Amino acid sequence: MTTGHPHLGVALDGAGRHPAAWRSPHARPADLFDPHYWVALARTAERGLLDFIRLDDSLGPPSARLPGRLDAVSVAARVAPTTASIGLIPAATTTHTEPFHVSTAIATLDHVGRGRAGWWPKPSRTLAEARHFGRKPVAPDGELTDEQGEFVDVVGRLWDSWEDDAIIRDMATSRFLDREKLHYVDFEGTYFDVRGPSITPRPPQGRPVIGITVDGPDTLEIAARFADVLFVDASGPDEARRLRDRAHAIAEGNDRDPAELRVLAEITVHLAESEPQARRQRALLDARSDVPVPDGLAFVGTAAVLADRIAAWYTGNAVDGFTLVPGVLPWDLDRIVEDLVPILRDHGLARTAYTADTLRGHLDLPRPANRYAHT
Amino acid sequence: MPHSQHPRHRTRIHLAAHFPGVNSTTVWSDPHSGSQIDFASFEHLARTAERGRFDFFFLAEGQRLREHQGRILELDVAGRPDALTVLAGLAATTDRIGLAATATATYNEPYELARRIASLDHLSAGRAAWNVVTSPDAWTGENFRRGGFLPREERYERAAEFVEATRTLWDSWAPDAHVADRDTGVFAAADAGRFAHHGRHFGIDGRFTVPRGPQGRPVLIQAGDSEDGREFGAAYADVIFSRHGHYDAGRAFYADLKGRAARHGRGPDEIRILPAVTAVVGATAEEAQEKAAWIRRQQVSPRNAIQSAEQVWGRDLSDLDPDGPLPDFDPVADGASISRGRVRSGTDPLETARAWRELAAAKGGLSLREVVIEMAAHQTFIGTAEHIADRMEVHVRDGASDGFILVPHLTPTGLDDFVDQVVPILQERGVFRAEYEGTTLREHLNLPIPGPAAGHRHDDVAV
Numbered sequence: 089m090t091t092g093h094p095h096l097g098v099a100l101d102g103a104g105r106h107p108a109a110w111r112s113p114h115a116r117p118a119d120l121f122d123p124h125y126w127v128a129l130a131r132t133a134e135r136g137l138l139d140f141i142r143l144d145d146s147l148g149p150p151s152a153r154l155p156g157r158l159d160a161v162s163v164a165a166r167v168a169p170t171t172a173s174i175g176l177i178p179a180a181t182t183t184h185t186e187p188f189h190v191s192t193a194i195a196t197l198d199h200v201g202r203g204r205a206g207w208w209p210k211p212s213r214t215l216a217e218a219r220h221f222g223r224k225p226v227a228p229d230g231e232l233t234d235e236q237g238e239f240v241d242v243v244g245r246l247w248d249s250w251e252d253d254a255i256i257r258d259m260a261t262s263r264f265l266d267r268e269k270l271h272y273v274d275f276e277g278t279y280f281d282v283r284g285p286s287i288t289p290r291p292p293q294g295r296p297v298i299g300i301t302v303d304g305p306d307t308l309e310i311a312a313r314f315a316d317v318l319f320v321d322a323s324g325p326d327e328a329r330r331l332r333d334r335a336h337a338i339a340e341g342n343d344r345d346p347a348e349l350r351v352l353a354e355i356t357v358h359l360a361e362s363e364p365q366a367r368r369q370r371a372l373l374d375a376r377s378d379v380p381v382p383d384g385l386a387f388v389g390t391a392a393v394l395a396d397r398i399a400a401w402y403t404g405n406a407v408d409g410f411t412l413v414p415g416v417l418p419w420d421l422d423r424i425v426e427d428l429v430p431i432l433r434d435h436g437l438a439r440t441a442y443t444a445d446t447l448r449g450h451l452d453l454p455r456p457a458n459r460y461a462h463t
Numbered sequence: 464m465p466h467s468q469h470p471r472h473r474t475r476i477h478l479a480a481h482f483p484g485v486n487s488t489t490v491w492s493d494p495h496s497g498s499q500i501d502f503a504s505f506e507h508l509a510r511t512a513e514r515g516r517f518d519f520f521f522l523a524e525g526q527r528l529r530e531h532q533g534r535i536l537e538l539d540v541a542g543r544p545d546a547l548t549v550l551a552g553l554a555a556t557t558d559r560i561g562l563a564a565t566a567t568a569t570y571n572e573p574y575e576l577a578r579r580i581a582s583l584d585h586l587s588a589g590r591a592a593w594n595v596v597t598s599p600d601a602w603t604g605e606n607f608r609r610g611g612f613l614p615r616e617e618r619y620e621r622a623a624e625f626v627e628a629t630r631t632l633w634d635s636w637a638p639d640a641h642v643a644d645r646d647t648g649v650f651a652a653a654d655a656g657r658f659a660h661h662g663r664h665f666g667i668d669g670r671f672t673v674p675r676g677p678q679g680r681p682v683l684i685q686a687g688d689s690e691d692g693r694e695f696g697a698a699y700a701d702v703i704f705s706r707h708g709h710y711d712a713g714r715a716f717y718a719d720l721k722g723r724a725a726r727h728g729r730g731p732d733e734i735r736i737l738p739a740v741t742a743v744v745g746a747t748a749e750e751a752q753e754k755a756a757w758i759r760r761q762q763v764s765p766r767n768a769i770q771s772a773e774q775v776w777g778r779d780l781s782d783l784d785p786d787g788p789l790p791d792f793d794p795v796a797d798g799a800s801i802s803r804g805r806v807r808s809g810t811d812p813l814e815t816a817r818a819w820r821e822l823a824a825a826k827g828g829l830s831l832r833e834v835v836i837e838m839a840a841h842q843t844f845i846g847t848a849e850h851i852a853d854r855m856e857v858h859v860r861d862g863a864s865d866g867f868i869l870v871p872h873l874t875p876t877g878l879d880d881f882v883d884q885v886v887p888i889l890q891e892r893g894v895f896r897a898e899y900e901g902t903t904l905r906e907h908l909n910l911p912i913p914g915p916a917a918g919h920r921h922d923d924v925a926v
Contacts, residue, residue: 127555156673159582161551169555186571222665265536266537
């Protein structure tokens with residue numbers, strides 16, 4: 089918590105978090121596959137000087153009712169040149185994919201975004217996704233998480249497999265590269281072996297920011313070992329603080345400085361000018377949903393009350409920040425940027441300008457040293 | 464005008480820009496050589512090509528860093544991005560030019576790759592292309608969890624099934640399946656994205672999550688030159704990336720490929736054949752020749768010459784003087800393994816050594832480096848802008864190709880001269896577009912937009 093204000097990101101997916109969001113009059117369901125929709129959302133978030141946008145993904149339909157979604161890494165790359173500062177954290181899955189491909193895709197996103205890439209590694213837990221690949225049955229949850237940890241580990245190694253100064257362009261010796269600064273990762277794991285080095289030079293941030301969702305002890309373990317950002321669901325500040333303390337302890341046990349973890353609570357938000365209005369809008373959506381509306385920490389009300397809650401959690405030392413999940417897009421994102429952020433700013437709880445040009449910079453995280461460099 | 468089966472078209476040239484590759488043809492020692500990885504370099508070349516109204520911008524791939532004598536090769540440009548991710552970025556900074564990514568069918572799975580390419584098609588408003596390649600070796604496979612490789616004869620069989628599966632996925636949303644009707648609560652047609660493909664290499668079913676793209680299906684490019692590769696290209700490809708840039712070889716290849724396509728029931732206008740070529744533009748013919756010779760020398764440094772000889776001789780030759788004669792001994796028999804990750808011509812090293820010696824003798828005793836410079840020279844068009852425009856027009860008019868994929872030797876400014884000087888002449892002559900006429904890559908290539916699920920449903924395929 090070095091910034092003096094909570095880190096704030098927004099989660100963007102489809103027409104918003106609510107299963108019936110796309111039926112809201114404020115949604116744009118015809119535009120979900122149009123790049124301009126995503127560019128507009130990213131620019132709005134950047135106007136709010138948020139740390140990042142997070143883009144969800146999976147290797148199957150997001151829901152039975154809304155069975156379409158574009159590849160999140162590609163969407164992030166598409167919006168990167170249309171924005172200047174905001175961090176971009178797409179999901180890329182770890183169950184049926186290749187660590188080598190994911191490592192180069194995220195490294196490339198960091199090159200395209202000039203140091204603004206993150207990665208949200210997620211296992212694919214469903215039978216439907218397994219059938220899209222036809223290679224293996226669905227493994228037990230513990231195994232999928234174990235594989236996710238191994239995957240994240242090897243991707244980090246691949247990002248380090250080029251030292252920053254591996255490209256020398258030395259005319260005297262006719263060498264473009266110094267091979268001493270390239271490293272075989274020679275990873276041998278339970279789920280895969282990867283030789284390396286990467287085909288992609290080290291990304292501008294050294295290693296793009298890794299954000300992992302914590303949904304149990306196993307994911308807390310791998311997140312505290314490998315992630316920079318922990319996305320946590322907590323019922324209140326006390327639970328969040330407990331999770332954060334445990335993450336810090338696990339990090340220390342793995343020779344990591346706990347100060348390099350950012351624990352962000354998820355809050356789904358339905359915002360309006362008045363609480364009754366927000367409740368009415370939410371109730372209309374609930375009535376239009378033919379599937380149960382997921383639980384989780386949902387806030388329904390005004391930006392002012394949400395700002396108070398954010399302030400209370402943050403000043404109570406429960407979290408490092410928040411991932412706000414708009415119930416309906418672009419509506420709730422607009423409310424976040426136009427209503428919530430100015431209130432937070434008045435309280436000294438949101439930045440007044442970007443002070444860094446990388447995602448690590450926004451999160452007050454140092455550029456990591458290369459594990460393979462001797463110097 | 465009488466209708467004929469093969470109507471005579473006016474000459475129409477298609478042009479593509481190849482981002483410089485990771486081999487010695489890309490010159491990094493030039494003071495104007497820029498980064499091979501900064502996004503700005505990709506932007507520059509793609510925008511230059513778009514300024515020249517090119518059909519598409521092309522990125523190659525290689526999933527393992529090249530090695531020589533068991534160690535990472537240091538002499539050539541190396542390090543490149545994930546192609547699809549860079550192209551998604553370029554979709555933001557360009558408006559019309561097609562965006563073509565090479566991706567191997569060997570170390571990918573249809574669902575994931577089809578989804579990424581289809582996403583690019585949406586994000587670029589219909590400008591995506593996929594150059595399908597196969598990876599022959601277990602050595603590259605060491606970077607992948609599914610690292611097992613296939614015997615050569617199965618490579619194209621698997622690739623063909625991969626392409627079939629990919630088309631099934633791309634066709635799985637009907638054009639009007641994305642309904643988004645708030646009032647009725649129907650976001651998508653009930654069967655949107657539903658697919659099944661069950662074959663020898665892939666057994667997959669479920670729902671694909673990307674609606675049909677703006678150009679129906681992304682454009683398919685193929686580059687294989689073997690017998691199997693040609694058959695595969697003739698059966699599936701919209702564009703053939705050919706290596707036959709010279710006139711006679713080009714005509715032979717063109718006739719062969721279009722003949723094969725006809726045997727697959729495809730018309731000659733359903734397939735575009737574009738060879739990789741280089742162009743060196745000069746104010747005079749002499750200047751262009753001088754420039755071309757200078758580029759050739761830059762491409763082959765003394766150490767690079769030794770390395771090339773080591774690739775043929777299959778052993779360390781670092782004691783040799785590059786400005787001296789060729790080795791007086793014969794190559795070792797299985798020298799092919801000394802260098803990895805390079806596209807090999809597949810010729811016998813003894814034969815290659817003989818050819819090199821003959822060349823050295825015929826030209827009055829060339830040095831080792833001079834021989835390598837001569838042998839490595841793949842320069843296609845050298846001359847004034849007028850001359851190059853003439854030659855290009857003749858090639859396309861005479862059926863040596865439908866156009867060209869230009870491979871510059873310099874990142875990222877290597878096409879500036881061509882676009883500024885040759886393109887305007889082609890445009891003035893009416894053999895190349897002055898403005899984009901359509902918005903999608905299929906429109907640029909003058910290829911039909913495939914109907915939904917037409918022509919390759921399982922029950923339509925003659926077995």
